[in-house]
Structure formats: C-alpha cells, structure tokens
Amino acid sequence: MVTITTQDDRNLRCARRALHTFPVRGFTCYKYTYTIRADLKMFLSLASIVSLLSVIIPPAKSGTVLVFPHDGSHWVNMRILVEELHRRGHSVTVVRASDSWYISEISPYYNAITVDVVAGGNEDFYRAFVSEVIRIKRSKGSILARFALDMELKNTFFELHKNICELIMHMFENKELMKSLQEAKYDIVLTDPVNGGGVFLAHYLGLPLVFNARWTVHGEAHFAIAPSPLSYVPLPPSELTDKMTFFERVENMIFYTLRMSLYKQVVGPHYSALSKRYFGPDVDYFSLFQAADLWLMRVDFVFEFPRPTMPNVIYMAGFQCKPAEPLPQHLELFVQSSGQHGVIVTSLGTLIAELPVDLADEIAAAFAKLPQKVIWRYKGEKPASLGNNTLLVDWMPQNDLLGHPSIKLFVSHGGTNGIYEAIYHSVPIVGIPFVFDQADNLNRLRAKGAARVMDVSDLDRETFQEAMQEVLNDPSYRMNMQRLSSLHRDQPMKPLDTALFWIEFVMRHKGAAHLRTESYRLPWYSYYSVDVIIFLVGVVLLVLCTFAGLLKCLCSMCLRKKRKCD
Structure with a gap:
C-alpha cells in the first residue's frame, strides 16, 4: 500500500490520471489522500512510485534569505530560525562582523559574509558592561541607581550603534560586495531590529523585511507600530503592570517621555546621519523600521499584558522550546x-x-x-x-x-x-x-x-x-x-511552524504590504488627529461666533426699533 497526501485540487486531477497508467487492480483517490492497493503478484516499481510522487507533489520552491542578526544571546533565537530555514531547503546567508562573539564564520546551515569591521559587541564588551551594572546596583540607592544605569546604558549603546553604522557604511562603500548582494537576488532580509543594520540593508537592496523582534532601537517593539495607550500599557522596563493607579500612570508617562528621549539620543545621531547620506534628507530612519513587512514577535499574551496589536505582528514566543531529551x-x-x-x-x-x-x-x-x-x-x-x-x-x-x-x-x-x-x-x-x-x-x-x-x-x-x-x-x-x-x-500550531509559515508567506508574495499600516507615514499631528480637532473646534467657534453676531445684530435692531417707538 502506498499513501500519498496532497492539498491541491490540481494535484488531485494529476494523481487520478497518473494512477490509471499503473498496473494495479484498483485504487481509491480522495481529495487529501491517495491509497493504491496492488495485487500480491504485482508490485509497483521504485521508478513508478518516484514518477507518481513527482506528478503529485510539486518540488518545494526554495528561497534565498539574507540574515543580519544581533550578536550575543539574540543570536540564540535567530540561529533556530536559520537552521529551520535551512532544513526546509532555503539558502541562508548571514552577515557578521569580524569580531563576532556568537556567530560562527563556518556553519553547515548558512553561508557567512564577514565584514572586516570591529563591531565592538563581543564578549568582553558585554561582560564589562554587566560588571559595571552590578557594581552600580549594589552601591547606590534605587533612584540614583536607575539614573546611573540609564547613563551607563546611554554611553554603552551609543558606542554600539555607532559601530553598527560603521559596519553598514563599510558594506555600502564596498561596491563589489553590494553588487554581489544584488546579483544574489535574495527574497527577503531577516533581521533583529535591536540594531538597524538589517533595516538599512533591506532598504538599500529593495527587499521585503522580516523582523525577529522583541525590541527595536527605540525600545519595546509594539511601541514602534501599534497604538500603545499609556493608561494601561506599561512601558518596559518600568516594572509596572496593566492595572495602574493614578500615580503609577503618572510614573508610566514620565518614564515613557524620558526613555523615548534617551533612545533618540543614543541612536538618532548615528542612524539619521546614515539615512541622510545614503537615502536622502527626506527619509526618516525610524520610518524604515516601521515599514517592515512582518514582525515575528517573541511574545505570548500568557506572559505579556494584553494590549493593542497590528495585523503584521505574528506571535511566536517559546518557539525555541521543545520536549526534554535525556540528560547526559x-x-x-x-x-x-x-x-x-x-x-x-x-x-x-x-x-x-x-x-x-x-x-x-x-x-x-x-x-x-x-x-x-x-x-x-x-x-x-x-x-x-x-x-x-x-x-x-x-x-x-x-x-x-x-x-x-x-x-x-x-x-x-x-x-x-x-x-x-x-x-x-x-x-x-x-x-x-x-x-x-x-x-x-x-x-x-x-x-x-x-x-x-x-x-x-x-x-x-x-x-x-x-x-x-x-x-x-x-x-x-x-x-x-x-x-x-x-x-x-494550547495553540493550533507550534510557534516555530507559525514563524516559518509567515517567513515563507512573505517570500512567496514578495512582501506583506496588505498587512502593514501606513500610519507611520503620517506626521504626528495627523496621527493624533490634532489638525482635525483644531479644524472642528474652529468650525464650532465660527458657527458660535456667527450665531453670536447674528444675535447681537438682532438685539441691536430690536433696541433701535424700541427707541423709535418711544
């Protein structure tokens, strides 16, 4: 017995025609499963089975994926997606710095492009930073410690993003490298938006952009694309919940304002200059992030507090989890x-x-x-x-x-x-x-x-x-x-399968613009309808003023008539 499964009606018709050519006593053919029963004295040759399979099951279309990861523990997540893409027959190329900590130059799962730039995000960099953070937290009070930590974060990541921008500039100025990337005709760029390298690379090459995200260069990823009312959406890492008192909402608002200002000070000077140099003065660097086709979010609302989201946000939290295997x-x-x-x-x-x-x-x-x-x-x-x-x-x-x-x-x-x-x-x-x-x-x-x-x-x-x-x-x-x-x-699909389906979806359809809001193109006063509110208030004031003027005229006319009568 041979059982073949397909979900394509065209393949179903091909299967029926193909099955009639085989020397079998009978067969049953259903929409999703084909079962062939051969007489005991007859058998299907291996060549016949292979031919049948080639008719029924079309070859999988493999794609080419360009990956710009973030080093350190973020690579642990990205590597799982890279390996699974390789197992599904896709060709994967990974961009790495010459001093990369986690990302190996040689791998059976991907080809590496090593850029001869010291990005600075290596083991010594992060461990020195964390050691300083521990020292600060153990030596100061809570308010002073938070301020000192923010300053340490600002100084450290200012340098980190500066190095990322230098790496991208090095790539863009290498005409031979960029020509080879363009000739490779990649289907998508897969990147972690905690740095902007992959975002700029995708825009330069004109490729669909997929994020493996939890954070962007401006903080928690939802805040970049989804409505985020501060009344019940706490800004990480404020350590607040979705049930805030009045003063906690005040704290959340202040924390949001200060953090957004800090993020812009850290990343703005570098990415703005890079965007202006290669894409012109009219391109805002953060709009390139917001234009991503798909956000694979490492979030589950079992863990996250409920909040508004968008159609092009796909949740895949826990995709690295799997049943335990025997211990050493x-x-x-x-x-x-x-x-x-x-x-x-x-x-x-x-x-x-x-x-x-x-x-x-x-x-x-x-x-x-x-x-x-x-x-x-x-x-x-x-x-x-x-x-x-x-x-x-x-x-x-x-x-x-x-x-x-x-x-x-x-x-x-x-x-x-x-x-x-x-x-x-x-x-x-x-x-x-x-x-x-x-x-x-x-x-x-x-x-x-x-x-x-x-x-x-x-x-x-x-x-x-x-x-x-x-x-x-x-x-x-x-x-x-x-x-x-x-x-x-309790999910209909495993998170990893969900993630890979949507990556391949973007590859098949050359993007996912139908899922992406264009709100990021609006100026802030249009996004918050400030211009509409001002217009409506103006109309109401004009009507009221006109009514008041008419009423004043009527009163004046009545008074003049009264005087004449007197």
Whole structure:
C-alpha cells in the first residue's frame, strides 16, 4: 500500500490520471489522500512510485534569505530560525562582523559574509558592561541607581550603534560586495531590529523585511507600530503592570517621555546621519523600521499584558522550546541522587560569566543550606562557601533540565529564552535581574503569581534562602506556572511552524504590504488627529461666533426699533 497526501485540487486531477497508467487492480483517490492497493503478484516499481510522487507533489520552491542578526544571546533565537530555514531547503546567508562573539564564520546551515569591521559587541564588551551594572546596583540607592544605569546604558549603546553604522557604511562603500548582494537576488532580509543594520540593508537592496523582534532601537517593539495607550500599557522596563493607579500612570508617562528621549539620543545621531547620506534628507530612519513587512514577535499574551496589536505582528514566543531529551549521564546521575527533594537549576545568563566574589559566596551559602541538589551554570572562581549539594558547570542543557520531573525551581536572571522554557516546562522561578528587560520580564511573572524576584542590591544568604524556600514550599507558585504552561502550549500550531509559515508567506508574495499600516507615514499631528480637532473646534467657534453676531445684530435692531417707538 502506498499513501500519498496532497492539498491541491490540481494535484488531485494529476494523481487520478497518473494512477490509471499503473498496473494495479484498483485504487481509491480522495481529495487529501491517495491509497493504491496492488495485487500480491504485482508490485509497483521504485521508478513508478518516484514518477507518481513527482506528478503529485510539486518540488518545494526554495528561497534565498539574507540574515543580519544581533550578536550575543539574540543570536540564540535567530540561529533556530536559520537552521529551520535551512532544513526546509532555503539558502541562508548571514552577515557578521569580524569580531563576532556568537556567530560562527563556518556553519553547515548558512553561508557567512564577514565584514572586516570591529563591531565592538563581543564578549568582553558585554561582560564589562554587566560588571559595571552590578557594581552600580549594589552601591547606590534605587533612584540614583536607575539614573546611573540609564547613563551607563546611554554611553554603552551609543558606542554600539555607532559601530553598527560603521559596519553598514563599510558594506555600502564596498561596491563589489553590494553588487554581489544584488546579483544574489535574495527574497527577503531577516533581521533583529535591536540594531538597524538589517533595516538599512533591506532598504538599500529593495527587499521585503522580516523582523525577529522583541525590541527595536527605540525600545519595546509594539511601541514602534501599534497604538500603545499609556493608561494601561506599561512601558518596559518600568516594572509596572496593566492595572495602574493614578500615580503609577503618572510614573508610566514620565518614564515613557524620558526613555523615548534617551533612545533618540543614543541612536538618532548615528542612524539619521546614515539615512541622510545614503537615502536622502527626506527619509526618516525610524520610518524604515516601521515599514517592515512582518514582525515575528517573541511574545505570548500568557506572559505579556494584553494590549493593542497590528495585523503584521505574528506571535511566536517559546518557539525555541521543545520536549526534554535525556540528560547526559553525569547530570542524570546527579539529578537522581537528589531523591524526593529534587533539584534547583541556576543560570544567570551568558553575560554573567562570574559574579563579585562576595555575592557569589552569598548565593553559594544559601544553596548549601537547602536539602535540594543544585546545578549552577557558573564560570567564575569556585565560591568558598560552596556546599556538597551544588554542582558547578560551564554549560548545561537548560531546556532538557527544566523538562526533567525532578526539577523543583529555576533561579534565573530573567532572560526571555529562559522564562519561556520555564513556562513551557511548568517550573516556578526565583529571579535575580541585572540589566535590560530582565526585571520587567520577571515582574510580569510575579504579577501572575509564578515567580519571586530578588534585587541584587538586597541579596544575601538569608534573604535568598528565604525566597527559594517560599517558592519551593508554597504550591501556588507551581500551580500558577502550570496554568501558564497549559495556556502557552494550547495553540493550533507550534510557534516555530507559525514563524516559518509567515517567513515563507512573505517570500512567496514578495512582501506583506496588505498587512502593514501606513500610519507611520503620517506626521504626528495627523496621527493624533490634532489638525482635525483644531479644524472642528474652529468650525464650532465660527458657527458660535456667527450665531453670536447674528444675535447681537438682532438685539441691536430690536433696541433701535424700541427707541423709535418711544
């Protein structure tokens, strides 16, 4: 028996004609499935089957994809899409800087274009930055710390975006390189809008643009394209929820104004100059971001607060999550040795290679007091207070560990990847945020009752141990996380399949302009209907003034008649 499946009516007719040519006793042909039953004395030759398949199943149209990723942990997400595109038969080319930290120059999944420019976003750059952030957060009060962090962010990312623009200029000025990119006839550009490199490259080459997004150069991605009422949409990383008091709404408004100003100061000078140089003075650099055909958003409203969205925003949060695979033998033995108490998994992200010695000692001492076993991804010097129940590792299969039934708790910095893996596998969290959106991510889980959050400035062995015991012993944390996991998993398609469908959709149709709003082309006074309001108010005032004038004239006429009568 041979079963062939198709969903194309034209293929159905071809199949019927083809099946009549084969020496079979009978066949049944349905719209979606064709079943051939051959007599026991007769069989279909391999050549016949191949011929039939070639008639029924047309060859998949492979595409060419140009990827401009962001280095560091963002590449972890992008790499999954790149590998899946390769598996589906598409040709992928990745642009990387010569000092790239995560993005390898040689890969079986993509061809690399290495630009001989030092982009500066390497391991030393990020780790020095995070070390400075930890120092600031531990040495200042909350208001001073936030201001100091903003200034550190401004200075650091001012240089980062400057380097990105230099990389793009280097590419644009290399006529041979740009000619080869144009001759390659790519179908789309796939990029992470946390930097503007891919956006400028897509506009220069005139290609459809797809974002793998959570952030843009101006902050959280929704704020770039979707209506975002500040009355119930908190700006990350304000650490507010969608249920704000009056003063929290005031705080959200102030935070929004200051953050937008900060973002523009950081990125505006570089990208504005680049846009003016290559695209002319009439092209606003941020409008190039807003013109993207498709936004693949690493967001799930199980985790995110409800808010307005747009037709060209496709949600694919948790696309990197998958069922757990067996652990390496040494980890499995360690996990099994925990008995009924279970295991705590600890990872503070790729940027936290090591902690200040005293902070690492406090964390290790808190772990040592617990009955659970602990697997801690840590590359720093072994803490003096490390207990026998704690295993330090340079690397661990985080998804597979979180999916193990013996895991009781996840101690995390609040990175998006780890949070969605914890949601997928129903593991409650104790969070220690350091930088970027980590505090805001954890605040969302805390608001949903699935996490306890520690501030690094207040962390010591007692408070950290108390936080872990609360989450371990209070069943509501795990129950709430199980509820989130159930909602997150209940989808008609896997997030990765959804993402790949829409990428291929844009490739097939040469864009997705029908899903994209043109509101970004409007000046601000038109977007907010200020001109309409002024016009309507003017009309009303004109009518009122005319009516008042007529009334005054009538009154004057009446008074004159009255005087004459007198």
